[in-house]
Amino acid sequence: MSEWETVIGLEVHCELRTATKLFCSCRNAFGDEPNTNICPVCLGLPGSLPVINETAVDYAMRIGAALHCDIRRSIFHRKNYFYPDMPKDYQVSQYDEPINSDGWLELPDGTRIGVERAHMEEDTGKSQHIGVSGRIHGADHSLVDYNRAGVPLVEIVSRPDIRSAAQAREYVAELRGILVATGASDGKMEEGSLRVDANVSVHRPAEPFGTRCEIKNLNSLRSLGRAIDYEVRRQIELHEAGERVVQETRHWNEDEGRTSSMRSKEEAFDYRYFPEPDLVPLDPSDEWKDRVRAGLPPLPAERRRSLATLGNVSPSDVAVLVELDLDALVTTAIEAGAEPRIAINRAANEVAGADSSSLDPLAFATVCRMEGEGRLSPTQAKQVLSSLLESGGDPEAIADARGFKPLGASVVESAVDEAIATDPGAWARYLAGEDKVAGMFVGMVMKATGGQADGKAVTAVLQQRRGSVTSG
Numbered sequence: 001m002s003e004w005e006t007v008i009g010l011e012v013h014c015e016l017r018t019a020t021k022l023f024c025s026c027r028n029a030f031g032d033e034p035n036t037n038i039c040p041v042c043l044g045l046p047g048s049l050p051v052i053n054e055t056a057v058d059y060a061m062r063i064g065a066a067l068h069c070d071i072r073r074s075i076f077h078r079k080n081y082f083y084p085d086m087p088k089d090y091q092v093s094q095y096d097e098p099i100n101s102d103g104w105l106e107l108p109d110g111t112r113i114g115v116e117r118a119h120m121e122e123d124t125g126k127s128q129h130i131g132v133s134g135r136i137h138g139a140d141h142s143l144v145d146y147n148r149a150g151v152p153l154v155e156i157v158s159r160p161d162i163r164s165a166a167q168a169r170e171y172v173a174e175l176r177g178i179l180v181a182t183g184a185s186d187g188k189m190e191e192g193s194l195r196v197d198a199n200v201s202v203h204r205p206a207e208p209f210g211t212r213c214e215i216k217n218l219n220s221l222r223s224l225g226r227a228i229d230y231e232v233r234r235q236i237e238l239h240e241a242g243e244r245v246v247q248e249t250r251h252w253n254e255d256e257g258r259t260s261s262m263r264s265k266e267e268a269f270d271y272r273y274f275p276e277p278d279l280v281p282l283d284p285s286d287e288w289k290d291r292v293r294a295g296l297p298p299l300p301a302e303r304r305r306s307l308a309t310l311g312n313v314s315p316s317d318v319a320v321l322v323e324l325d326l327d328a329l330v331t332t333a334i335e336a337g338a339e340p341r342i343a344i345n346r347a348a349n350e351v352a353g354a355d356s357s358s359l360d361p362l363a364f365a366t367v368c369r370m371e372g373e374g375r376l377s378p379t380q381a382k383q384v385l386s387s388l389l390e391s392g393g394d395p396e397a398i399a400d401a402r403g404f405k406p407l408g409a410s411v412v413e414s415a416v417d418e419a420i421a422t423d424p425g426a427w428a429r430y431l432a433g434e435d436k437v438a439g440m441f442v443g444m445v446m447k448a449t450g451g452q453a454d455g456k457a458v459t460a461v462l463q464q465r466r467g468s469v470t471s472g
Contacts, residue, residue: 004202004239006232007209008162011197012175014154014185015123016059022122022152023050023092023279030191034145042122042150044088049278056152057099057282059184060120061292063154064100066178066299067115071292073283074099074119076276084144085125093121093155095273099282105158105178106301107170108319114159120282123151126192135251148192154184160199160209165228169221172196177300177323189219196224200231202239210235211245215252215259227252231259303327311340317348324352332361338368342381346371350382354389363388366395379451380404404452412445412453416461419444431466438462 018028024041040048064071077095098119104112125146129139156175162168176187176194187194196219201212215231218224230252235245250259298306303322307313307330321327326347333343346368351359367388371381376399384398399405419441420427430437438459445458 003204004232004236005205006163006165006228007160007201007203007212008164008168008228009160009199009212010158010162010168010171011199012156012158012172013123013195013197014063014156014179014187015193016056016152016154016184017186017193018053018055018059018152020053021150022053022056022120023150026150028151029147030188030193032147034143034147037147038149043146044086044090050092050276052279052282053152056120057284058288058292059152059182060099060118060154061284061289062182062184062296063156063179064103064118065289065293065296066182067100067103067105067118067156069100069103069115069118071100071284071289073097073281075281076120076279077273078276079121080272081270083124084142085127086149087125087146091122091124092276092279094119097281100154105171105174107167107174108301108304108315109170111167113161113171116157116159118154118156121153121155123148123153125149165225165232168198168228169225172221172224173323174300181297181299183297189221192219195219198224198228198231200228200235201245202232202235210239211247213245213247213259214249216249216262218252223252223254226254226257227259230257234259307331307344310334311344313340313344317344320348320352326351326356329356329359329361329364333365333368336362336365336369338365339372342372343368346381346385350385351389354386356389358392359389360392363392363395370395370399374454374457375399376404377446377452377454379446411449412457413461415445415448415453416441416458416465418448420465430462431469 020026021028021042024039026039026042027037029037041050061071074094074097076092078090079093079095080090082089098117100118101116103115103118105115106112125144126148128143128145129135130141130143131139158171162171176189179185179194180187185193189195195217198215198218199212200215201210203210213231213235215227218227231250238245248264249262251262252259300322304318307318307321307327308315310331321330321344329351330343330347334340343365346364351364364385367376367381367385370376371378376384380399383402384395384404387393387398388395422444426437426440430441441462442455442458445453446455
């Protein structure tokens with residue numbers, strides 16, 4: 001596969017978290033009883049007229065600003081097709097004049113992926129196929145829930161700048177973080193708030209781009225990665241067998257781990273786009289656009305850069321902390337006097353794997369500061385932090401109740417000397433310059449002291465003992 005280059009473009013459909021739908025006052029909510037949030041407008045009944053949701057426009061502009069897009073005058077079009085999930089047989093969308101265009105998104109490694117457009121449209125209803133397969137083929141019958149029809153969407157279309165399944169996953173994860181930060185969407189892929197279509201093609205680097213296939217409605221990062229990897233292998237095998245890749249829309253089967261043909265790929269003329277006659281153009285004022293840009297919170301890329309300046313921190317830890325929304329916790333701890341490395345380690349390891357919603361940032365800062373001052377060993381700090389995450393409380397009181405007090409220097413020195421006597425062979429290797437052996441001695445001392453020794457103090461005693469031997 002190394003002689004082939006993968007080219008990927010993603011279309012991400014993002015439901016906006018408005019209280020009501022895009023063109024009517026029906027409730028916008030997930031999980032309600034089917035066909036209860038509907039009205040003549042979202043059902044497209046004769047005589048009904050749409051009215052634009054101003055909050056949806058504001059959210060769409062937030063997304064555009066966060067993606068460094070040009071926010072422009074735009075118009076709505078009717079996208080015509082026959083399918084039971086749209087009762088009026090057309091979808092109101094934006095075609096050649098989208099509200100946001102020509103932007104970009106920065107991945108954690110600094111790579112920029114171009115954003116071609118981020119346009120507004122209404123969502124469709126939801127079909128449920130009743131039968132063994134859960135798909136339309138082989139179903140006994142189908143049911144349609146129109147609660148989702150008319151829910152406001154922004155479709156974010158990347159440029160074909162993505163080159164691997166792993167990079168595609170990074171792009172969607174970063175985009176989801178941006179959408180949630182702006183407040184425009186909750187980003188819940190499991191509820192369909194975020195759905196991804198992947199356009200995939202392969203070609204040899206010296207040749208033009210290959211024929212692309214679109215994989216529809218991928219609703220998890222895992223499915224996205226697996227579907228792209230499968231489709232790349234499938235297309236390469238076709239090329240190498242001398243066969244032709246057909247441009248089409250394909251379905252991803254999670255259970256079987258493969259894509260299958262759904263229908264031939266539609267082009268724009270198939271949808272017979274024409275301007276929506278019942279809606280005026282959207283032409284937000286410069287004042288409105290400036291207000292939206294000024295109101296943006298710090299976005300993931302900015303937060304990563306800010307966190308990276310606080311200490312010697314790995315890019316992977318920075319990415320995890322920002323993705324889990326723990327960077328503010330770390331910043332608070334550092335501002336309260338905690339060592340950056342300790343605060344980052346505890347957040348990236350202990351806090352990241354737990355429910356931290358009730359963790360008091362100042363209590364977290366106190367634990368980190370106590371560890372940095374030597375009043376708690378790393379093991380003790382982890383135990384106090386575990387108690388805080390489970391039931392809250394005062395870190396000082398928890399440490400006192402558990403008898404966590406700093407070991408005297410003589411106790412640490414005695415434990416080190418005992419460890420050295422226990423394994424003279426390892427000590428000889430340490431004297432010879434094999435520094436990694438120090439970790440074994442630290443572990444022996446920690447075990448002997450019930451985890452109460454400070455690893456840094458143990459290492460200092462070891463170095464002192466070696467210095468005495470080598471200088472003597």
